[in-house]
Each structure stands twice: as C-alpha cells, then as structure tokens.
Amino acid sequence: MIKIYAPASIGNIGVGFDILGASIIPIDNSILGDYVTIKNYKKFKFVCIGKFSTELNKNLKKNVVLQACKNFFKKIKKKIPKIKIILEKNMPIGSGLGSSSSSIVASLSALNIFFKNPLNKEEMLKMMGNLEKYVSKEIHYDNVAPSYLGGIRIIIKKNRIIKCQKIPHFKNWLWVIAWPGTNLSTQVSRSVLPNYYARKICIKHSLNIATFIHASHTNQEKLAIKYMKDVIAEPYRKKLLYKFDEIKKKIKKIGGINLGISGSGPTIFSICTKIKIAYKIKKYLKKNFIKKNGFVKICKINSKGAQQIEKNNYETI
Template sequence: MIKIYAPASIGNVGVGFDILGVAIKPIDGTLLGDCISIQSSNSFQLNYHGDFSKQLPKDIKKNVTWQAWNWFNEKTKKKKQISITLEKNMPIGSGLGSSASSIVASVLALNKFYKTKLTKKELIHIMGILEGNISGSIHYDNVAPCYLGGLQIITDDIHHITQKLPIFDNWLWVIAWPGINLSTSIARNILPSKYDKEICIKNNRNLSTFIHALYTQQQELAIRVMIDSIAEPYRIPLIPNFLKIKNEITKLGASTCNISGSGPTLFSICLNVSIANKVKKWLETNYIKNKTGFVHICTVDKLGARKLRI
C-alpha cells in the first residue's frame, strides 16, 4: 500500500497575490492536510473518510482524486483497477489549500503506483492543471508549497515554475478557520479586472521589499510590508468584522493579520508562544462560528508532501 500526506498551505501570504505560498504544520502534531492511500484491487474504488469527507462532490467525476486517476490512465494508456482512499482532513473552501492538498497527495501516490517516474516539473504542471479545473485558471501558489514544502515563489519560468525562499524560523503562524466555507471562484470574481497604476506600484514595492527582507534577515521590515493591496481591500465584505478582528489581535501583540488564500481562514504571525496563545484563545472565542471551526498555532512545514508509514 502507498500512503501520501500533503499539508495545508497559505496562498498569497499577504503581499504575494497568486505568487507566494507557504506550507504549514500545527505545533501540536495534528496532521492538517489530506492523505491518499492506494492499493491494488479487482475493481476501481474511491473511498472517502475524514472529518470533511461529507463536503466532497456527489458526482465522482468532479472529485480531483478521480480526475488525477483519470489523467494517469490517459497518460499511460492503462486503466488500472485500484482502490483509492481519500482521507479528507481539510475543509473545502477554507482558504487553506484544501483542493491542493487532495491533488498533491493524489498525483504523488498515483505517480508511485503507476511507476510513471514523472519529473518534478511534470508533477507540478499536472497539479496546476487539476487545481485550475476547480478555480478556473492554472495557478501554483498552493500546490507548490504543499508538494515541496517551505515558502515558495511562483516564477512561472520555463525551467523552474517555482523556487523556495528563505523564511524566519521563529515565526508562529496562527490560523483560524471559522467553520464556514467561501467559494474560491466567488472570492476571485469579486476582484477588479483592472487596477490603478499606483496600486500596482505599491504592491510591487512591498513584494520586492519583502523578498529582500527575507534574504537579508530583516524580520521587522518583512512584517511591515506584508500588506495585501490586490485582494484584501475587495474581500473584506466577505469576512464580517475583519477590520475589527485585525485591530483586536494586533493589540494582543500579533505582528500581522491577513486573509489566507481566498478566505475565510485568517492567519496571523506572532513572534513568541505567549502571544500566539493569546491570539489563539481570542480567535477561538470571537471568530469560530461552530464546532467544526478550528484555530492552530503552526510553523512552516519544510518537508511538504511525504510518504507515511503504514
């Protein structure tokens, strides 16, 4: 049997709309990500379990794991009868790379099972295509960190689609999903089709400064320029009381408060465990809407997707 785990990820990372993404892992050891298990079978089976398996589409052909299996069938010209189990530990429409987690785990597990020996570039490319089937356009800011780990910048270069960036090891990433879903396509469609030149200049300046600060280890500078001028101003109405929440947790000592991906998950960077715990407790009390919501204190997952011991 093959079992692959693919971690949660934060797209955009505030300043890097559709360009930056980071893989994360809770410090308490929780596997915040999806798992795919594959074994030989006499007939094709796709089984679901996990806390969020009921959120998966009823039509099997709309399931990204089925789409990945179908892609490998067409690629190899062999329709293998296998049993696939998707452990859905990630809420759909959460802003934590839920679809990317399923896609990455599925593609890597199928690549091993079919023995196709695809290159890293080929694997990322098919992951991006499958992600695009959901969001409407190919993008890699979740699949790249989910697959490769760490903080990734999407270069879209012909030879290297993505590159790993340095990151501050002491940063604690507090992530809060309120327990409600937000469609990625709705969150993308609310954005303007054209932007004012000054907004573009400001965003480019902040992104460039952020990357410079990472390489020169200027932590405070990196935090100051983690400003989302491309998506956040337009997505605020989709997240009730966002500005109030941002104000309250920064008063507790949080260094940032941004929307994770398309939302509604929020992420906040804290510089020590004491502050992170205060922010976590406040968000649990004031942002979580139901029993399915959660708050985790995380660090960067530097490994990305990996094989688990059975």
C-alpha cells in the first residue's frame, strides 16, 4: 500500500503570474492538502472520501485522479491493473489553493512509487501540467510544481522539458491564507483578464519579478516585499472578491506587509513577520472576509512538497 499527501499551494504569489508558486503548510499542523492511497485489489476501483468529496463531479469518470491514472498507464504502456485508489479530498474546489493540483500530484506520485518509479521528475511534471489543462483548459505549473517538489518554484520550459528551480524564501515570513467559503473557477477568473497589456505594464511586471527574484537570492527582505506586486491579474480579479481594496488597506494598518490573491482566488494571502500580527490578521479576516464553511490558516512555506506517509510520519518523495 502507498499513501501520498500533496500540500496546498499558492499560485502566482502575486508577482509571478503563471510562473511562480509556493507550497504551504499550516503552523498548527492541520491538514491542508489531499491524500491518495493505492493498494492491490480484486478489481480496479476508485473511491472518493473526505470533507470536500461531495463537491466533486458526481460522475467519477470525469475525476482528475482517474484521468491521471489513464495518462500514467498510457505513458508507461501498460493496462490499468487491479488496484484500489482512494482520494481523500480535503481541499475545497475552486478555492485558489491548488485543489486540483493536490489531487493530481498525490495520485501521480502514488502511482509512480507503487509501480517502482518508471517516470522521472521532468516526465511527471509535464504530465501534471497536462492534467491541469484537463481541469482549467490551460496548461500551467505554478501549483503542481510547488505541491510536488516543495518550496517556492519558478517554472522553466526548455525544448519541451519542464524544469523547476527553487527560489530561496524568507523563513521568518508567515503566510496568512483565507478562503472565504465560496468557489471561483480558474476559467472564470482568467476570463476577466485582458488579452493584451500596455507596454508600460509589461515593463513594470518584468521589473517586479526580476527584482523579487534577485532580492530573494540576495536575502533583501524589504526589497522583495516592495516589488512583490501584481500588475497583471489583481487589478482585474479583485472585483471578483469581497471588498478586496478595503481589506487590503486594513491588513496593512494591522501590520501585514503584503496582501495578494492566491492563484485565481477567491482565497487571499497576507504576509507578516510576527506571530502576534498574524493572529490579529487571522481574527480580522475571520470576522470580515470569511463566510460559512470558510477558514483562515497561518502557514509557512512547505519545503518538502508531496510526501509518502509511513507509519504516521512524513517522508519526502
């Protein structure tokens, strides 16, 4: 039997639209990610359990885990064997926390380990991106890459080979993430973005991401925060979120050093460096942003990524 945990992730992290993503873990060790278990069985069977399993398409044949299974065995040129796959869906659908990515990463990682690692990491990443296209109609890696490999990742594509470089992160940063309890599909969130951007916006975006990555590598925290700004998506997507501008101003007054949209939204994230401030932000967001069934969690960067569960312990893949 193999059981894999794939953590939640923040796509874009504001400054890096579609090319940067971060893997996160709550500081209270609560679960924020999906599990996939694979075991030998008398026939092929797929089962969904977990808090958010009822949000999945009732037609399980359309589930991304089954698509991952089909793609995996097609790639290794084998028939689908007699196994039981169990998806424990702990992530809300359309949350902006890489819900589909958690399922994709957990299922492919479990399959690869269960069948003695026939695919390398580059092949796995490429398949993960293609499966994201199955969900959102576009290939993107800013959630699957950090969920799979951990840390903050920049996506690099060269000669059809997908590679990810790890970007140094500031270990004192606390990431307060808030899911309001509502859903927002990636397709809808992408539909509000313009097809073309003015030259000055492109230049500003290039300056922001170049400076942020430089500052991360040279340990210049204030410089990183100063240029951690989203000029590509936030100006258009914020209208889809409840009182975004008002909340952003309030968070800065409380002591947050940044506020951004996690992936496509509706989850937002705030960064701070002091735990007292983090709890104040959490309290404010619970009162002013969260609706029924939503949550706020104080997180740090998860450097490990997807992990195999061994006797209730985590083991990095």
